[in-house]
Amino acid sequence: MGLTEGRGPKTVWKNPAELIRVLAPENPVMVLDRSRLRATAQRFLQGFPGLVTYAVKSNPHPAIIRTLVSAGVQGFDVASPFEIDLISRLAPKAARHYHNPVRSRSEIAHAVEAGIKSWSVDSRSELQKIFERVPVENCEISARFKLPVLGAAYDFGSKFGASPELTAELLREIAGRGYIPSLNFHPGTQCVDPHAWESYIATAAEICRMAGVKARRLNVGGGFPSHRIGGIEPDLTKIFDAIETATATAFGADRPELVCEPGRGICADAHALVTRIKAVRDDTHVFLNDGVYGGLTELPQIGNLDRLQVLTPEGVRRGGAPVPRVIFGPTCDSLDRLPGEVNLPADVQEGDYVIFHGAGAYSTVTNTRFNGFGQMTYLSVQSVF
Incomplete structure (x- = not known):
């Protein structure tokens, strides 16, 4: 490259x-300013109400991975066999979430061999491929859903994500097969509107009710904005607070564990x-x-x-x-x-x-x-x- x-x-x-x-x-x-990278990572680790995983695709340079590990990041969103192997080598103790929802069978086999335990799907056909090849024990499958884009630079839902109705069916089948049932979404890149997360989280709770399944975890995606416009710095704290409040309101006692996967928001x-x-x-x-x-x-x-x-x-x-x-x-x-x-x-x-x-x-x-x-x-x- x-x-x-x-x-x-x-x-x-x-x-x-x-x-x-x-x-x-x-x-x-x-x-690269490593001190600024560490400070931004700490901002997420201290402010986000759950597990912070870095989206490797945004910038996989080894200096970034090592700096994030030293800052306390314990998880990574990996979207390919290359990224799985990269994190296995540079951060062998870290969690790896394979959340690219469409994979070839050879890629699935590679990930199984590498010990991947967290997967994402947005269709019946891809879910069936995972059922065929991925062991059930201690394995999480997150059903990914989409909504109309709100407040983002471009829409990830144009390529990934199922309707809430189909997602409920997928979640029900995941739980029925004995896998750990979870949900995930992506509000769109460079999303500056906290209401986007609020809408998704409310829908996630409705999906669980439709499925009759309690989600173990809810991954609220990436999309966290970086500072692109002079004088207008994104308010990450406002977004974190909106996520926390929306989760408590929507789920109540059935609140899932939260996960996020910022890429741009951490490294840019x-x-x-x-x-x-x-x-x-x-x-x-x-x-x-x-x-x-x-x-x-x-x-x-x-x-x-x-x-x-x-x-x-x-x-x-x-x-x-x-x-x-x-x-x-x-x-x-x-x-x-x-x-x-x-x-x-x-x-x-x-x-x-x-x-x-x-x-x-x-x-x-x-x-x-x-x-x-x-x-x-x-x-x-x-x-x-």
């Missing part, structure tokens, strides 16, 4: 500006992506050394990151008045463009560095080598500013 672990005269840089002054990197650099803000301006074409369009085929892949889907800084090659911040610019990536492809226009200082020049703060999720993992571009170095800093 074009990602290389940085090796240089320093192991940890003070900040991106110092790195720019000393290294003058020509290719994109993703910088601990990173910054350092890109360089290749050209300012006739003082209009800006061309970067990274774009939508690299570390900025998801921006056309969920919108621009506007927490930007522009630094000179000497690490000095540009201070010109903001001017809307069209930003293109480096490839010879007209689709390689950030959505809309992005405000950059009027005095930007070729050779300057544009830093995208909060870019740690779905960036290194979706980076390609299309057109020969995409080389990215991963380095540590004491602060991402």
Whole structure:
């Protein structure tokens, strides 16, 4: 995926500006602030009323996994054999929840051999495949349901999740076969509306009543937002409180244990992506050394990151008045463009560095080598500013 672990005269840089002054990197650099990652993990561990599991797919870099384990994270959401094996190697004592609800039979066999005990399904056909191959003893199967999207950047329900009625049938069959019956959902990525969780939790309680089954656990998904818009930081505490109150109200004495699986909400803000301006074409369009085929892949889907800084090659911040610019990536492809226009200082020049703060999720993992571009170095800093 074009990602290389940085090796240089320093192991940890003070900040991106110092790195720019000393290294003058020509290719994109993703910088990680481990202290911020630990702080965010602690925020979830102390605030969320249940088990916190990290969604490995958002950024599986070993430095992240090791930092989260040292911060106290004891569970991981794994969505493939690769991720199962990665966590088995890096965090052998951690819980692994295989919550990708559609798998091949060979993938199921791999997971059984690896000792996976927590599964998710959203259809009769996939449930039957699990019944055929997964031992019953101490094994949890979560039925995944969906509702219309509310307050999220895009809808996971367009691909995954059963109707509440079908979910009740699945839950009843899971319990009848002797597996541990549980439920899970995903409110949609970058979900900033606490009411989305409230609606799902109320529906989960209704599903249990329809099925006549008490769910052991309720996984309230990922979707926890990161800080993408300058000056508007998501209120995670408000979301945690809404989840706690909604669960107590909806379930009462039959309250299930809660689980969450944040990816973006944990890893994104601990990173910054350092890109360089290749050209300012006739003082209009800006061309970067990274774009939508690299570390900025998801921006056309969920919108621009506007927490930007522009630094000179000497690490000095540009201070010109903001001017809307069209930003293109480096490839010879007209689709390689950030959505809309992005405000950059009027005095930007070729050779300057544009830093995208909060870019740690779905960036290194979706980076390609299309057109020969995409080389990215991963380095540590004491602060991402």
